[in-house]
Amino acid sequence: MDPISKTETPTKAPQANSKRCFIQTYGCQMNVYDSERMAEALVTAGYEQVESPEGADMVILNTCHIREKAVQKVYSYLGRVKPLKQKNDDMIVAVAGCVAQAEGAEIISRAPIVDMVFGPQTFQQLPDMLDKVNDLRARGEKARLVRTEFPAAEKFEALQSVARKPITRNPSAFVTVQEGCDKFCTFCVVPYTRGEEVSRDTQDIVAETRALVEQGVCEITLLGQNVNAWQDRQSGLRLDGLLRQLGDIAGVERLRFTTSHPRDMDDALIDAHGSNPKLMPYLHLPIQAGSDKILQAMNRQHTAADYLALVRRFRQARPDLALSSDFIVGFPGESDEDFDATMALIDEVKYAQAYSFKYSPRPGTPAADSPEQVDEAVKDARLQRLKTRLAEHQRQFNEAQIGRVLPVLFEKPSKKDGQMSGRSPYLQTVHVSMDEAMMSAVRGRVLPVKITTAFSFSMVGELADEDA
Ligand code: SAH
Ligand code: SF4
Ligand code: F3S
Numbered sequence: 153m154d155p156i157s158k159t160e161t162p163t164k165a166p167q168a169n170s171k172r173c174f175i176q177t178y179g180c181q182m183n184v185y186d187s188e189r190m191a192e193a194l195v196t197a198g199y200e201q202v203e204s205p206e207g208a209d210m211v212i213l214n215t216c217h218i219r220e221k222a223v224q225k226v227y228s229y230l231g232r233v234k235p236l237k238q239k240n241d242d243m244i245v246a247v248a249g250c251v252a253q254a255e256g257a258e259i260i261s262r263a264p265i266v267d268m269v270f271g272p273q274t275f276q277q278l279p280d281m282l283d284k285v286n287d288l289r290a291r292g293e294k295a296r297l298v299r300t301e302f303p304a305a306e307k308f309e310a311l312q313s314v315a316r317k318p319i320t321r322n323p324s325a326f327v328t329v330q331e332g333c334d335k336f337c338t339f340c341v342v343p344y345t346r347g348e349e350v351s352r353d354t355q356d357i358v359a360e361t362r363a364l365v366e367q368g369v370c371e372i373t374l375l376g377q378n379v380n381a382w383q384d385r386q387s388g389l390r391l392d393g394l395l396r397q398l399g400d401i402a403g404v405e406r407l408r409f410t411t412s413h414p415r416d417m418d419d420a421l422i423d424a425h426g427s428n429p430k431l432m433p434y435l436h437l438p439i440q441a442g443s444d445k446i447l448q449a450m451n452r453q454h455t456a457a458d459y460l461a462l463v464r465r466f467r468q469a470r471p472d473l474a475l476s477s478d479f480i481v482g483f484p485g486e487s488d489e490d491f492d493a494t495m496a497l498i499d500e501v502k503y504a505q506a507y508s509f510k511y512s513p514r515p516g517t518p519a520a521d522s523p524e525q526v527d528e529a530v531k532d533a534r535l536q537r538l539k540t541r542l543a544e545h546q547r548q549f550n551e552a553q554i555g556r557v558l559p560v561l562f563e564k565p566s567k568k569d570g571q572m573s574g575r576s577p578y579l580q581t582v583h584v585s586m587d588e589a590m591m592s593a594v595r596g597r598v599l600p601v602k603i604t605t606a607f608s609f610s611m612v613g614e615l616a617d618e619d620a
Contacts, residue, residue: 173199174208176229179216181375181410182346183249185326186275187214190248193278205236210244215251217341219512226251230263237265244268244285244295248275250345254515257298268297272346273307273331302347307331308356322563323596324406324575325369329357329394330376335413337440338451338519339483339511342377349377354384354394358401365403368596371561371575372398374409380416392420392428399430405598406561408579410436411478414454414462422462426469433470434504434579437462438478442497443490446483449519456497463501474504474549474578481538482511482531484522491534498541504549504578506542510535543608550580550606557616558582560601562594574601581610 173194177187190212191201205211211233215226226247237243246268247259253271260266268281277299285295308331332347333340361372374394376382382391395407407430414437424431437459441447444455466473479494498506510531513520553576560582562574571583572591582601586594594615601613 170198170200171209172202172207173210173212174202174205175212175214176205177214178222178225179214179218179249181326181373182272182328182331182377183214183216185328185375186249186272187212188326190214190275190278193276197279197282205233207240208236209240209242210246211236212246212248215247215249217250217254217345217514219509219514222251223255226255226259227263230265234265242289244282246270246281248272250341253300253345254341256300257296260296260298264294267295269300270297271300271302273302274299276307308350308352321364321367321369323369323561324371324373324563325364326373326375327357327360327364328352328375330379330382333377335378335415335453336451338449339480339514339517341514341517344516346377349381351382351385354387354389354397357394358397361398361401361404365401370403370596370598371406371408372404374398374407376409377411378413378416379409380412380418380421390418390420392418392424395424395428395431399428404430406577407431408434412437414439414452414459417462422465422469425466425473432577432579433472434474434476434577435466436476436478437466439497440478440480441483441486441490442494443486444493446486446490446493449485450480450483456493460497460500472578474580475501476505476579477501477503477507479506479508479538479542480511481508481534482526484511484519484526485524486511486526486534494538495541498538498545502545502549503542504580505546508535508538508542547606547608549578550608550611553578553580553603553611554606555603557600557602558613559598560584560613561598562596564595565591576601576611583610583612584615586615 175187175191177183199210202208213226213229216222233245237245245266247266248270249272252259252269256269259269267285270281281297281299284297288295329352330349332349333343334349336343364372380391382394391409398404399407439459440450440452442456447455463475481491558576560574560576562572564573566573566583571585572594573581573583576582584601600616600618602616603611603613605612
């Protein structure tokens with residue numbers, strides 16, 4: 153899961169009579185998905201999305217609490233919104249997501265411009281909250297709504313009853329299938345901000361996928377904090393079975409899932425990588441650290457050898473599998489030898505891509521109280537070394553594709569003019585030069601591309617013959 157991005161939810165130009173809403177999203181893909189669903193719920197309430205908070209009638213901050221400065225970031229953003237609200241007294245300001253869950257009413261007392269605070273499991277109540285804010289304002293009262301309960305099952309029911317509204321979509325879409333986490337890794341806030349593990353029903357996931365396909369989506373990424381813990385509560389179906397059912401839907405060309413926990417991996421899901429033709433050869437399987445001492449202190453409940461054995465089984469099922477991971481450097485008690493074990497592990501696995509972070513003590517988590525905190529300068533140096541080596545491996549993985557013809561799903565124009573960008577099966581970004589007419593013709597299609605150049609974080613190619 154990419155927990156560092158700051159993402160803009162797809163937008164549409166506002167119509168003259170509709171109200172304007174701006175959503176700023178921080179954090180992982182689950183927040184991106186939640187923001188999209190908020191945008192859809194707001195369509196019903198008469199709002200259109202806009203691309204900046206200036207001139208908006210509503211501003212929602214969908215927040216992430218995973219690392220330090222999360223809370224400061226929220227207050228500094230609210231500081232930016234304050235003068236806008238002073239210009240437009242009718243503006244509604246909301247703080248949503250994982251910081252909202254953790255801080256609750258504290259946010260409203262520290263930032264009086266905020267009208268509502270709601271957690272990741274309560275955003276389906278958004279239309280109702282809007283009505284309440286408007287009622288209170290009509291009576292001359294200030295709204296101070298705080299909704300931070302954990303009714304995850306209720307959220308899933310609500311998601312099912314609200315059909316996915318046609319907002320502007322990428323050809324690739326997220327579908328949340330599992331929420332929450334019961335693992336309690338000693339560094340992590342997610343079990344506290346997202347609540348316990350809950351799986352969504354198969355029929356709802358299938359219905360949502362069909363609705364997305366009707367809107368032109370052809371790649372679905374199933375999301376969950378521990379997506380491979382997904383299990384249908386009635387039938388007992390596991391993720392491999394769900395992927396098979398979704399792959400049978402006409403129009404679904406590619407399937408992915410993230411994030412998996414090594415502990416929840418089963419044989420059937422490993423085999424699916426060799427037998428399900430729609431399942432892409434890419435697996436995000438975080439290990440965090442290569443030392444058993446640190447893995448144990450993190451409460452990951454597996455060893456480095458267990459993880460490497462899993463990787464071998466995956467590669468037997470799908471030899472060209474691209475592997476990805478998350479790493480934390482400078483976890484309390486991490487010695488030079490422990491860190492060397494992480495470097496040795498990455499040299500053995502040779503990841504196609506990875507995210508790495510400095511350990512950040514989170515309030516309320518056990519590791520934050522450890523007396524063995526690692527020096528910031530040591531963390532910086534380790535992160536630098538790790539990132540350099542990971543980028544080398546990534547470049548090697550990309551360079552190995554030069555000369556190959558890969559099926560690329562074209563998504564959007566690249567930042568550089570005259571280029572369209574898409575994703576290879578291994579989730580690499582591929583840029584291809586073409587004219588404007590061609591750009592609209594290829595958007596949303598999977599086409600063969602011959603790879604000509606490779607960098608650490610992207611590749612360049614040219615369209616190849618369809619039968620190449
Ligand atoms: N459920 C996923 C991870 C979700 S959080 C898993 O278990 O793999 C995404 C990533 O953020 C984690 O994998 C971890 O690398 C990082 N992270 C979480 N808490 C952190 C902390 N306190 N400091 C630094 N990185 C952290
Ligand atoms: Fe956090 Fe661990 Fe749960 Fe992942 S498995 S969300 S790292 S507690
Ligand atoms: Fe952040 Fe919450 Fe996701 S803390 S990483 S937005 S689950």
